[in-house]
Amino acid sequence: MTFIDNYPKSAKIAKANFLVAFIALAIGGLFGLIQALHRTGWARNIISSAEYYTMLTGHGVLLALVFTTFFIAGLFVWGVTRSLDREPENMAFSWSWFWIMLIGTLMATVAILGGFVEGSSIRAAVLYTFYPPMQAHPLFYIGAALLIIGSWMAGADWFRSYLAWRKEHPDERIPLQTYMTLFTMLMWYVCTVGVALEVVVLLIPWSLGWVNQIDPLLPRTLFWYFGHAVVYFWLLPAYFVWYSILPKLSGGRLFSDSMARIVFIIFLILSTPVGYHHQYADPGITVGFKFYAMATTLLLLLPSLLTLFTVVASMEHGAKQRGGKGYFAWLGKLPWGEPAFAGCALAGIMFAAGGFSGIINAAMNINILVHNTIWVPGHFHLTVGTAVALTFMAISYWLVPQLTGRKLKNKTLALIQPYLWFLGMTLMSNAMHRGGLAGIPRRTAEPNYSQFDFEAVFGTISEIKWQIAIGGILLTVSLVFFLWVIFNSWFRGERADKPVDDFIPAALSGPEHAPKILDNIKLWVLLAIALVLIAYSVPLAEMVMDGLFSPGAPTIPV
Amino acid sequence: MHIHRFERFWIGVSLVAIAIFIATVVIGFSVYDLRVIGAEKTVDPQNLQETKFADPGVRKAEPGSEVDYEVYVMSRQFMFNPGTAEPITVPTDAKIRFHITSPDVLHGFEVVGTNLNTMVIPGQVATFTTRFDTPKTYGLLCNEYCGAAHHVMEGRLKVVSKSQFNEKQLVQ
């Protein structure tokens, strides 16, 4: 008996979400390869440089918004169902949020892909940050709004399950996986208010032509109100995997349940008031608010550093139970030959490196050194592009068998895949960081200029390009391996009663050691709202005071 | 609550690390004078002809000003004015204040290989002060996506020694 036998309805909806996620991953990943080859000049004839920006929009939207959101929805359906031991309360509602998210995704995708059709008026080469006054087709904004509304309903679905469970278990602690799901979604509600206001109040009326000018700073600020917390919306599900599944895959038990809860609380209260750290280089925002954002951002290092300790200690517990010894020798006793474990562990190592470049990004004045250079995508390909994406891929090797009742096929390929991803990302990302220090910009089809040359600080410019192209190729090969293994296992895997060992042991220090206040959802939400008000009420009021749409810039269609 | 003594120690170490990072930025800000730009007056991006951006370029600062030269740069799809057609020319050993804005979309203003880097947002004026110690010609590029030809938006910033700087070229 595995998940699909115990909870067939949940398995079905989780699989539907994973399917959409993997299709988005395939298309977005292919776009990434073409961009790497185009940018580095290895192949400039696949697309034109103008089409590069359409493709870059597709890469960002399909991977950062679609792949992540659908995978997370599938993961949380699985986690809430198994940890509460109940399927969703109303399947019609569950399927309705899935379809709303999917319809939104299709609308936005059509708007983006329209950019490849010559003469098409449906275009959306505005990148996934869609800063006005550059204007996309209304389909793009309406689609984005539907994706977010669908995700809100998904969160409501999990709260509904929790409340129904609570009625039957009035005195029990919230099971950890449900706890992590609810806190991630609470953070998501707090932060998506910004982008929902931006899209619904400002951008949709403007893209439909009801207003003909727009104040660029206000929507940009609302975007970044959402735009940093969204990275934690991607990251927290990876933490969900690292806290609740990785210890088991290591052969051990979670070191501390309380620490996991504390970490999620800190993310709920600090994720949103940090958005200005994406606007350190913006005119129109006072230095004081930038400083407040920096202090809160750097405080957010704390939950990640705590996670580092708790998760590594849980792995060490596994290794020591498997006979590991010493300060470092135990690392060799970890199951490096298991694809699910290896992928999660390698993702964690990459996250440690991404943490460092993130500190540079976060630290106000030194951020100017790397602002909008290719250092920044170098950073987030380590975090969302590896810590999150590789964890999602690796855990699929463990989840898909539970959801389909079939064993994993092509295990050798599955094992090579995360190592190949790690290698490809090491090449691509280190080169992007160094390119950024040389001043090479991000989001540029042709970083070659006629009036000057870049000078590398470490290495040479041609070697940097070479590493980016090779890295991109290796990542694509790794992605093809992943898709092949999943496709084969999903449709052709051997049916089995127990296709994978899905038992998750209790934490070493369980919820009995965690103070009750950690489960006080209302308290932490109120604190989160208070910190957001401190950070945003004054600057937003200043921007709105002179009129929602002024100082108004004329519309520039893409 | 059960927290292992090693983990308690690690929490302490983490907080020390965070304090060190914040302290470094504060020291950089106050002792090394490494600043970020803040909020200045807004402008109407559809009426820039009534401002100094109508006649962009390098100007001598008003007498009594805390800087020596003021540089007005108009960033538009897909050029800097000045910067692209002819370089922005400024002297060494002078306090120079840049004012940059855009009449159309967002742009970036990056002086390649330096810490001069700002967003250019329609409706806002990016204002910062700097000083160049040695003569050198720097590359200038737009580092915020601004449209289909974003990648051709570039220029130069030429720093000449104070003695060779020709004030006749200034915008009057």
Add this chain to the structure above:
Amino acid sequence: MDSNDKKAENESNSETSPSDEKIRELSLEEFNPHGTLALTLLYFVLLLVLWFFMYFVEFAGHGPSILS
């Protein structure tokens, strides 16, 4: 490809899950994460060294900068 697949399948059939390889059970009281502390402290030192290098050499050492 076929033979590779077979080989992979044989491996997965003969696979033993990590918990089966467990040779001892370590309780909360018996377990002290020495290795974790060593690793995290190494990471701390590395972070600080890289930080000071980036801040004072790469950033503050390379002007011109925004002064006010």
